[in-house]
Amino acid sequence: MKWQRRYQAARAQLTPGHALAPNQGFPGTPDWTGQWLYNQCTVYDNLHPHQQQLLADLGLTAEDARAAQPRRIPQAAAFTAGLAHARAWARQHGNLAVPEPARHDGYRLGAWLRAQRRRANRGKLPTDRTKALEAIDPHWNPAGGLRWHQAYLTARTHTTGRTLATTADFNALPAGTAKWLFTQCSSYDSLVMSVTAGAVSM
Known part of the structure; x- marks a missing residue:
């Protein structure tokens, strides 16, 4: 349909x-x-x-x-189109942790966001475009990498409303989430500072 x-x-x-x-x-x-x-x-x-x-x-x-050849769209128009799909995705999912293969209404949003992250990490994404993406999701370009952030969001979903006072509390969580949390605890000191700061809210 x-x-x-x-x-x-x-x-x-x-x-x-x-x-x-x-x-x-x-x-x-x-x-x-x-x-x-x-x-x-x-x-x-x-x-x-x-x-x-x-x-x-x-x-x-x-x-x-x-x-058929790819659609040739001026760069500004292409960014505007991608941003519109990003907003729509975030309204539905609450974040921009979009899997790379993911499409939104046929648009390759995951691949588009990967390209924006690469440009941002190389200092080549204009400030206004960076701010536009941050306005949708402050963590659109997560310091710990997309896969870590996706795992974090999954863990946050499973831990909301729970008390995690000790690692023993992890046993009540889904196995994948418990394993991921144990791994983060064992390597906590080596995590990127901005990642651990964002995880405090978990």
Whole structure:
């Protein structure tokens, strides 16, 4: 149903009779529509035959899909699009600890955030963009790394409302969370300072 809704939204934005020109990155189509159409091309062979037929109704055939090129969007517009998906994800999940393979409405949000983190860590992400992401989630670029932060969020979910006065209290937790907490305790002094400061609220 989600695919069908996206298809209908894309179809509504296309000008009747307009040639899609997938080999040129779908010029002349709205940014979101062009990106969505390209995403369909990248997974075309895995689509249901009915979905393929619906795309053919738009003028996008199997041959067109093989020749499709990525949507070329100005950098500012590309960041704005990614930021919109980041906000929507955070509203639903409460954070930006997005797994790298994750997509939001077809948009490769996990990969986009990885790229922003890399730029930020190299000092190449403009301050205004960093602040925009921090406004969504102050821990969007966690000091201890994404995998650690994801594990922390899982542990926080399992420990909310519990008292963890001693390591014996860990035994009442799910095995994976208990094991992770034991590991953090044994290596506490080597953890990044900002990581341990953020974990105090657990």
